[in-house]
Amino acid sequence: MADLLTVTSLGQIFGTMTTVQAVDDVSFTMPKEPSIFNLVGESGSGKTTIARIILGLQKPTAGHVLYNNTDIGSKDKQWQTLFHREVQAVFQNPYSVYNPVYKVDRVLQTPIRKFKLSRSQQESREMIESSLRAVDLRPGDVLGKYPHQLSGGQRQRVMLARIHLIQPRLIIADEAVSMVDAAGRVTFLNVLLDFRERLNISTLYITHDLSTAQYLGGNIIVLYKGRIVEAGLTREVTKNPLHPYARLLIQSIPAPDPNKRWAEKLPLNMAEMSLVQSTNRARCLFAERCPNVMDACWQTRPELRKAPTDNTHEVACHLY
């Protein structure tokens, strides 16, 4: 197997007496070749939990994660060091990653020191500056400043500069741009694309914002309440969504065109979740919001299977 990352039947249950299944039988693989993989879902869909499991911050209750064919729970110290270098995370809140009492420089110097990337002061200085330029930042604007003196977009891009320094193989970007405004998003996404093309860095891009995933392309998984409801090439899935939830997501992206406004008002049941959370998971979890709901939806859990339309496309819905 020549996969970079293999996630197999991942499951995560929280709580002991009342349980919440945050992740339910999620499998996917990312190839060795540099690629983008999108994980899309609303809050509570389990996407952040998956990120945490892959980063080794949390032990799954079921399934396992292989990185380069080795379980990420490996006890091998050397392997772990390598893993932590090759897999880097960018989180939602760029501020909380920084220690407010240190200058931004420290964030960039630490990996150089930790992974012994340079031999001289001069060399590390040059490396930092070139990394900053690679993420569209002027070194003079950033170096010597404290985190609070930077904008959210700048802070997020400093994290990317850090990644540029480390040159990992995989970036886990968890809601990395949800707190950055529209203008800053494009720069960030372009950097990710550059990384893939020029530096062979893959990205696992986790978001609730389908439009950014759309922009990045690659593969996509749509999650709903911990389960995969649709998977495939991003282009295919966004152009021709099969699952009613995926369809709803695509339709809800506000089109930047005043002539293409939403036609009808969204029924309330499709928008909001009920106050009462069902504990019965042997069914389609989207049933209560689904406009095409059938009896079968309440009774059996739809399996993820190949879509009739396209070979690369998978969907978990009783309609197909």
Add this chain to the structure above:
Amino acid sequence: MTQDTPQEAVLAIRSLSVVYVGRRSAAQAVTEVDLEVQNNEILGLVGESGCGKTTLAVAMLGLIEPPGKVIGGAVQIRTHDHSTQDILKVKPSLHRQLLWKEIAYIPQGSMSALNPVKRVREQLTDTLIEHGLKKNEALERARWALQVVSLDAAILERYPHELSGGMVQRVAIAGAISMQPPVLVADEPTTALDVVTQRSILQELVSIREKFGSAILLISHDMGVMAQIADRIAVMYAGRIVEIGSIHQVFASPLHPYTKKLINAIPNARGRESGERLIGLGGESPNIWRHPPGCRFHPRCEFAIERCSQQAPVFTSPNGSSGQRVACHLY
């Protein structure tokens, strides 16, 4: 729905300037902003973070607190009884009455907008009671308002953490409309929500406008959101309004280079399919403590001419029509 015919604005911001007073200098957060919102209109206010949108919203409500300071201008609202009041000038007790009754605020729909230790009922009724309603009237009104935003009255007895983000946002909207104010100010009302919920909330705002004819000032950084529901749009850059016009005009023919960039920077599938990259804004967002002289956008502007760095542009209507105006030396 564009109103080309002049009409008396229900909310008129006149030459409003707000600064933040630092230890040695003052930051110009909002500079000489003029805006009018008409009845039954959704006016979108768009700009990058740090451009002064939120400061403007807070100033509109007359709630600027130190170190912020309003150094000039007026915020006039036409009240239910057809008088005009300047929010910045009225005495505190009247100010509090005007808030909510005449101009209500819809916060960002996160949990933190509501007091975590009080039930929804208390948070809705306390405001109503302070605005002169009796206890049972207030409760009745709260029920009604929740119904308007399609929420079950059972929500009244819940605490904020028991609700989903969309519900909290609806509660906030319900609160804002409970006194049927002529003006609603919604500050990034959908930023923290997923797209489906965002859509339902935005549609809720539209239907509120339809039901009550309220004027809504919608603040967002998302051009997509604007395109979906705004009637008119004002683009703000570095504390100034740089372009204003009907949504159709602005999207069809953006005038200001900044507006153009904003529209081009919306991520979607279109650009990528053709293999193109979207172009970001380039350069850094403005630093309110050190605005460049002249047109504040000129350091990032590819069309900048010498004049741009010397003289601040004034509004013109290059298309001839009354609707679209721009502050740019190119026109």
Add this chain to the structure above:
Amino acid sequence: MKNEEKPEEKSFRSRLQRYRPLARYLGNRFGVYLFTLWASLSLAFILFRFMPGNPMAMSVTQLQSNAGLIVGADKAAEYYREKMGLNEPLHIQYLKFLKNMIFGPFDFGHSFVKYPTPVNEVIGRYLPWTLGLFTTSVILAWILGTAIGALLGWMRRSRFASWAIVLTTLINITPIYVLAVFLLLGLSYKLGWLPSGRPYDAQMMPSWKWPFIKSVLIHAILPVGTMVLVWSSGWILGMRSLMVSVLGEDYLAYARAKGLSPLTILKEYAFRNALLPQVAGLAIVLGMSLNGAYIIEIIFRIPGLGTLFANAAALRDFNTMMGLLVFSAFTVLTGSLIVDLAMPLFDPRIRRSDA
């Protein structure tokens, strides 16, 4: 639409389900409480057994060195060691100790120093002073500190508040004994306004008559004043920063935008939310206040539990030391248990969250 959740929602079971997290929360806290209590009991037992010296050897040495050679001193010491069970193997002593703790309950045996008075009686004698002076001071300091802190937080931008905070910080960093001695020398010795220590006039005997009560009250002014001054400063600083952070919350901005009156905002939005951590703090400190404050007791010559512990430790009165340690663990743990149990009443987020 076939929705199987609907009927479930109405059932009693589901309503019970709703409070399951609460029940689990309470169960957890109580379990932790019992475990910690056991652990501290055992620690109390073990700790003192491994201290060097033993009470009998101390007595004998003291008497021998004071009075020369005494017939039968070591025999007498042996007699008492036997009588107090100190000659038994450690594990037997431990089991007996646990038995007395559970079935006594909390029977610590006799005080060595005040033999044959039971330890519980000894603690009972000192407890009223601790309760009356220290616990009262803790509560007064908390009320004052919370109220003043809330006000200072509310007026956080005023010049008065800034100066008040500077002053409070100064008081707060002053060691309590420095302030105590300063006040004692100033108000008592130099000015002669207040008595210089002791819990009441030396010639009085405790009674419920007015002259005695009056004497106690007058004597309490200095120590209670000192403690309230210093301790409240901590609460002021804490409450102020809590207020300032709560005032920065979104719901505060929202409350102002709703046109609520400042009083309502202060009371219902700012104060109430800032109060939660303060309440938690109080309960724990209340528990701890029962340990007395040794330094204050020494300075003002008050016979409280702190003095008792110091004396017991100096004289290796194991039983009394254990009694005090267990008593203190018990009150501190019970204090925090009460907070844990009461917190859901104050904070709805704990009541029904799964976290």
Add this chain to the structure above:
Amino acid sequence: MKVRKFLQIVSVVAVLVMLLSACAPQTVIQTVVVRETSEPVVQTVKETVQVKETVQVKETVEVEVKEVVQVEVTATPVPEEVTYVFGDLPRNETYIIGSNSNNPKFNCFNYMSPATKCDEWNGGLQLSEENLFMGLNGKIIPVLGEKWEYNADYTEIKLYVNLKATFSDGTPVTIDDWLFTFQSAQANMDKGLHVGLSKNVTVEIAGDNVILFKFFKAADEANNIAELTVPSPNPTFHMSFINSTATMGYHPIPKRLWDGQDYVNYPNNPPVGTGPYTLRACNEDTFTCIWERRADYWNADLLPKPKYIVFTRYGTTDAAIEDFIAGNYDLGGLTAALNDRLVKENKDWSKFVGLDICPRKVSFNVTVKPFEDVEFRHAMSLLLNREAAAKLDTPASYIMLVPWPYIGEPNSRWWDPEVAKANDVSVYDPAKAAQILDAAGYKLDANGKRLDKDGNPIKIEVYSLDSGGWGAWPRLFAYDASQVGIEVDVKMPGDANVFFDAVMKGNYGMSIVWACAPADWPIFNYGLFTSSVQKPIGEVAMWGTTGRYTDETFDDLYSKLSAMNPDDPAVDPLMKDIYKHYVEVKPFVELFGAYTELVSYGRYWENLPDGEYIIWGTSYQKMLWEASGMVDSLPVYNP
């Protein structure tokens, strides 16, 4: 303090006078000063003049001052106002004793139990008690006892008691009470710390006022040192039995109250005894005991002066200083430096010292190498810088030539200065120490370290306490020892228990020892080295025997001496012999003797005693007799 306050008032008045002098008529001044007493007014004058010179209104002022003095001289002195303390006690009839005791049993009135930390001089219990005989100034003064008599073979003692005394509850002391007192002590000797009577004695009544003690041979002679009294003829007996220690003699206890009670736990509160004072109130909360003089005290001639005696506890040192300055105590003691300052700055306070009957010595643990070697002990003795250590301890210390405390010269019958000199008693001479070590085979290695006879570097573990001045000697010693190549590990545990534990179990090399001994018959000092009192290493040894030294010479001489009358001239050569042996074998060496310092307030009570009366284990009662000036008139018993 009254005078200071008065001077303050006066200066204020003077300033007022000055200000008024410019505008007001002179009559005002007269009215101001009339109520003052004549003596301090002279001071007023001085004060006034000084102040006025600086203000340059000299002329007019001097006139005024003369006026004032004239007014004063003619005025009748107003008696000093009586102040009340502790509620209703007139200050001038109350004697207040301050203490820094933290004893939790401040109000403990039965000190029989070793478990209760109750001791006699805490709350003033001894004021209610009296001994049979009292040792004072080397004389034996009969109190409740009259005399004692031996039979021919010294197997019986008849003790004559006087039956004039009454208990503080008004009942007379009977011979039955006396019998009960002795029998109870005997029956409870394993439980109580009151001087226990040997089990080898029977006690019975042999007359109206006579108690008869009969001795018989014990089955087991491996006895405690204090049980040396049986069965051989033994005139030394009275030293240990009748008057064995200064305080722990026999106080009669009323059978009525004590019979059937638990001897060691009977509260005895309020205490019932024959002493001149009875307890009025005692409160642990306030650490204050108030004693009131008995109107029905039997020995009316010796009735002490103060009507009330109050024992109370100081507050913090700061507060205590203020209290001392204000004269809120009549007797007490701070640190030496503070005592000095107090006495220097306040003329009402005076300082006096008393002999501490427990001089400091250094004990060698002979079970630890190389302390088994007398030459090595000798060398260590020469390394002790006693002068310096004594100065650092208290200013009032003296270098000892004999192992018992003394004032001036030790009793010449019992020692020989030549012997002392020959054996370097209390001599500090590091050079000689090095010579001795070299000669004895303790060689220096290449690094300058002194090696023991097995060739290992010597390391000495020295134990002391760092309280008071006792931290000085080990540090000095460590320095001097290092100069001769010996490494010293000084251990001064902050916790006295650690110290006691190590020393009493024999886990040390050298240690400080304070050996308390009666100055008038010091053979106990030698008894510590007899084989009968020794304990193995690891067991808790009796204080003073912790060095585990014993030899036959001590056994032999000590058994002879303890059977002799100290007045017997035959004692002298034996005492000199045992002294010579002691200084030769050096199981202990003397460090220094010490005095105790106290300060007393003279405004209300004068002529307080000094000398040997304010010492460890000497009762306040004796002190108060002394204070009353009655000591000389006391009857003396000469057995």
